Amino acid sequence: MSEQHALITLEGLTKVFYTDEVETHALSGIHLRIEKGEYVAISGPSGCGKSTLLSILGLLDSPTAGTYILNSNPVQSLDLSQRARIRNREIGFIFQSFNLIGDLTVFENVELPLTYRGMAASERKARCGEALEKVGMAHRAKHLPSQLSGGQQQRVAVARALVGKPSVLLADEPTGNLDSKNGEAVMDLLHELHRGGATIVMVTHDPRFARHADRTIHMFDGRVVDESEIASLSA
Amino acid sequence: MDSLLTDVRQALRALRRAPGFALTAIAAIGLGLGANTAVFTAVHAFLLRALPFPEPERLVFVYQANPARGIERDVTSIPNFEDWRRESHSFTAMAGVDTRRMALAGGREPEPQALTVATVSANYFDLLGVAPALGRGFSAGEDAGEYPETIVISDALWRSRFGGDPGVVGRSVRLDERPATVVGVGPPGFAWPDGVEAWVPLTASPQDREQRGALFLPVIARIKPGVTLEASQADMRRVGAELARRYPRPNEGWTADVQPAHGELVRDYRAALLVLMGAVALILLIACANVANLLLVRAAARARELSTRSALGASRLRLVRQLLTESLVLALAGGALGFGLGFGGIEALRALSPVPLPAWVELRPDASVLAFCAALTVLTTLGFGLFPALFASRAPLASGARIAGDPARRAQRGFVVAQVGLAFALLACAGLLLRSFERLSATSPGFEATGAVAARMRLPDTRYTRERRIQYADEALARLRALPGVEAAAAVQTVPLPASTTTPGYAWRTSPSPPPTSARSPASTRSRRATSRRWAFRCCGAAASTSATAATIAWWP
Ligand SMILES: Nc1ncnc2c1ncn2[C@@H]1O[C@H](COP(=O)(O)OP(=O)(O)O)[C@@H](O)[C@H]1O
Ligand SMILES: [Mg+2]
Numbered sequence: 001m002s003e004q005h006a007l008i009t010l011e012g013l014t015k016v017f018y019t020d021e022v023e024t025h026a027l028s029g030i031h032l033r034i035e036k037g038e039y040v041a042i043s044g045p046s047g048c049g050k051s052t053l054l055s056i057l058g059l060l061d062s063p064t065a066g067t068y069i070l071n072s073n074p075v076q077s078l079d080l081s082q083r084a085r086i087r088n089r090e091i092g093f094i095f096q097s098f099n100l101i102g103d104l105t106v107f108e109n110v111e112l113p114l115t116y117r118g119m120a121a122s123e124r125k126a127r128c129g130e131a132l133e134k135v136g137m138a139h140r141a142k143h144l145p146s147q148l149s150g151g152q153q154q155r156v157a158v159a160r161a162l163v164g165k166p167s168v169l170l171a172d173e174p175t176g177n178l179d180s181k182n183g184e185a186v187m188d189l190l191h192e193l194h195r196g197g198a199t200i201v202m203v204t205h206d207p208r209f210a211r212h213a214d215r216t217i218h219m220f221d222g223r224v225v226d227e228s229e230i231a232s233l234s235a
Numbered sequence: 236m237d238s239l240l241t242d243v244r245q246a247l248r249a250l251r252r253a254p255g256f257a258l259t260a261i262a263a264i265g266l267g268l269g270a271n272t273a274v275f276t277a278v279h280a281f282l283l284r285a286l287p288f289p290e291p292e293r294l295v296f297v298y299q300a301n302p303a304r305g306i307e308r309d310v311t312s313i314p315n316f317e318d319w320r321r322e323s324h325s326f327t328a329m330a331g332v333d334t335r336r337m338a339l340a341g342g343r344e345p346e347p348q349a350l351t352v353a354t355v356s357a358n359y360f361d362l363l364g365v366a367p368a369l370g371r372g373f374s375a376g377e378d379a380g381e382y383p384e385t386i387v388i389s390d391a392l393w394r395s396r397f398g399g400d401p402g403v404v405g406r407s408v409r410l411d412e413r414p415a416t417v418v419g420v421g422p423p424g425f426a427w428p429d430g431v432e433a434w435v436p437l438t439a440s441p442q443d444r445e446q447r448g449a450l451f452l453p454v455i456a457r458i459k460p461g462v463t464l465e466a467s468q469a470d471m472r473r474v475g476a477e478l479a480r481r482y483p484r485p486n487e488g489w490t491a492d493v494q495p496a497h498g499e500l501v502r503d504y505r506a507a508l509l510v511l512m513g514a515v516a517l518i519l520l521i522a523c524a525n526v527a528n529l530l531l532v533r534a535a536a537r538a539r540e541l542s543t544r545s546a547l548g549a550s551r552l553r554l555v556r557q558l559l560t561e562s563l564v565l566a567l568a569g570g571a572l573g574f575g576l577g578f579g580g581i582e583a584l585r586a587l588s589p590v591p592l593p594a595w596v597e598l599r600p601d602a603s604v605l606a607f608c609a610a611l612t613v614l615t616t617l618g619f620g621l622f623p624a625l626f627a628s629r630a631p632l633a634s635g636a637r638i639a640g641d642p643a644r645r646a647q648r649g650f651v652v653a654q655v656g657l658a659f660a661l662l663a664c665a666g667l668l669l670r671s672f673e674r675l676s677a678t679s680p681g682f683e684a685t686g687a688v689a690a691r692m693r694l695p696d697t698r699y700t701r702e703r704r705i706q707y708a709d710e711a712l713a714r715l716r717a718l719p720g721v722e723a724a725a726a727v728q729t730v731p732l733p734a735s736t737t738t739p740g741y742a743w744r745t746s747p748s749p750p751p752t753s754a755r756s757p758a759s760t761r762s763r764r765a766t767s768r769r770w771a772f773r774c775c776g777a778a779a780s781t782s783a784t785a786a787t788i789a790w791w792p
Contacts (some may be wrong), residue, residue, distance in 0.1 A: 032492060060545075060546060081550045081552070084551070085550070087550065093546045101544070104254060112547050115241055116549050164548075
């Protein structure tokens with residue numbers, strides 16, 4: 001994890017939304033480096049641009065200006081299908097509202113990124129089993145999402161995010177829709193994944209959860225306002 | 236392949252979870268495809284499938300034409316026909332084919348039977364390339380006499396009147412009171428010209444063979460291999476001009492023309508079929524707009540799912556493919572339903588047809604109809620599925636749940652407008668059709684048709700001399716006039732507005748100067764039925780060419 005090989009480098013990143021004559025400056029000149037294996041929390045008040053930043057990190061959206069280098073690869077100029085490919089291989093998403101697909105079983109949900117990768121069925125099966133094992137949901141593989149509790153659904157979503165062995169896990173308020181007990185459990189799971197070597201960028205406005213992270217990035221009105229290193233302590 | 240199966244499986248599951256949507260969509264597509272399948276089956280049977288004879292593209296009709304008088308197609312006379320046959324170079328064979336009513340006695344039934352008989356040149360069967368199923372066709376010279384002495388019966392007549400007797404060949408029967416021998420039985424289903432029940436040689440009296448101006452004979456021919464239609468037309472124009480020069484008396488101004496047989500036979504159906512095809516295409520478009528609208532509503536509801544899939548690495552192409560797979564599953568179910576409905580629709584078309592369909596038209600869905608249905612199903616999939624798929628998959632992520640905003644609603648409104656527009660177009664077409672039909676029905680035939688009943692009869696000249704026929708007519712008229720409800724009755728040689736010029740006048744000949752046509756009675760159907768107790772009543776589709784209450788009555792002593 002040397003300095004020269006930062007996983008993510010953002011320089012002068014700006015995002016402006018144009019809607020019906022209204023310009024919203026969601027992000028204004030963000031500079032950021034995230035190293036491989038880091039666990040970064042992003043916090044700040046609602047509407048300050050956290051989700052927008054995460055969307056750009058996840059190649060769901062593109063910046064209005066600035067550069068984004070992922071794995072030494074400038075990605076802001078890629079075309080749509082190249083971006084889809086990078087989302088599929090390099091990025092794992094965990095959403096606030098789980099976003100499991102209701103028509104698909106737990107197993108099929110987890111399998112989806114591998115299906116889009118064109119992986120052979122036998123390998124998919126092995127990998128999904130492994131990922132579900134990791135989040136403790138292997139016994140629910142044949143269930144539909146609607147048959148699971150919120151906490152269980154988010155664990156499945158985590159399994160789906162990590163099954164493709166991405167370079168980075170992006171989580172947008174992963175505990176926002178969970179009670180504190182289930183929230184804690186998901187946080188512990190992420191912490192464990194981090195200790196296993198995963199790079200994690202998590203949006204949260206709950207300082208209790210931010211303490212798991214190596215460092216917290218504070219945002220206000222589309223800017224990074226303060227960056228304080230927090231010593232990595234075992235919880 | 237593997238992922239395609241996955242798509243299909245997921246599509247099936249998604250549709251099962253939305254049965255209301257799926258069934259509505261399948262019903263709409265099924266109706267649209269069903270109507271198209273049925274009408275295409277008819278288009279295919281009439282316009283696209285060749286006539287059921289060997290090398291059918293070489294079969295032609297040969298006409299007399301008189302450009303100066305605006306006559307493009309007319310029948311000819313025996314002398315002209317014989318000169319055509321002798322002096323043209325473009326044909327392997329040429330045959331006269333007339334139809335007439337004849338009385339057949341013999342076989343199982345004691346009663347004589349009125350038959351529609353084709354009187355044909357002896358080479359007729361060879362020209363068509365049709366071999367009788369039993370016995371033979373006609374031999375050269377059999378058409379040289381004055382009266383037919385041989386007869387080939389149709390398969391249907393063989394079964395109905397002769398009980399399918401395999402020993403029928405060689406049997407003696409009586410044709411219009413003269414002896415004749417059954418020499419052959421036509422192959423099953425063969426009835427050409429349409430509706431004939433038997434064939435006899437084209438015989439004629441010596442006087443008729445001299446009557447160059449007596450135009451009554453339709454002529455078919457087979458073009459030689461390697462000779463183009465244009466060359467044969469030029470050939471016949473040459474022969475026609477030569478005959479006009481040689482026999483100016485009747486032939487002045489007349490020439491001869493050649494037209495492909497199939498095109499001529501379907502001429503009257505083409506426009507109607509194409510209008511129908513257009514109408515059902517509109518119906519399918521309306522169905523597509525409907526289903527597209529439903530899909531858009533569904534896409535809005537699925538915005539989050541599509542965003543998630545995209546976040547997990549599905550490219551736009553992949554999303555479009557998944558959505559189109561769903562549409563294809565819907566369309567295939569609709570297509571299967573449509574093919575089934577098409578089957579039923581064909582029967583409905585048959586039942587709705589005001590005249591019996593020609594026997595050479597085989598209204599059955601075959602491989603090409605199935606192929607058409609399949610191709611249309613795929614097109615339909617794109618028709619209703621492509622826009623919603625492109626719409627739903629366009630950058631589903633950037634704005635996340637905000638996707639279902641105004642653009643979707645605007646697109647839906649567009650589809651509704653399209654549906655309403657198409658429905659109006661369809662209604663307008665239907666209205667125009669009805670209106671022209673109404674005009675046609677309201678057009679006066681030139682005489683007061685209400686209450687008029689026409690009867691045709693044939694008195695064999697073997698038994699009825701000219702004097703006896705006149706006597707017969709006078710007596711028949713007297714008895715008719717005496718019937719209650721009959722206002723007036725008259726005899727005429729040719730019934731007004733016959734079905735076509737090629738339908739022979741088998742109306743009876745009578746008084747030297749025919750009285751004005753006024754076979755009129757205010758009789759309702761009821762009293763006509765009463766009349767029919769003494770007169771065998773036969774409604775003949777071919778004769779019902781006017782909207783008047785025309786009926787053909789066949790009466791046998
Ligand atoms: N797709 C969009 N179109 C227009 N404005 C947007 C869009 N996404 C976010 N915004 C605006 O950008 C700002 C930042 O939003 P967001 O990143 O969601 O904030 P946070 O996640 O920190 O609450 C807000 O003012 C929001 O209204
Ligand atoms: Mg947010």
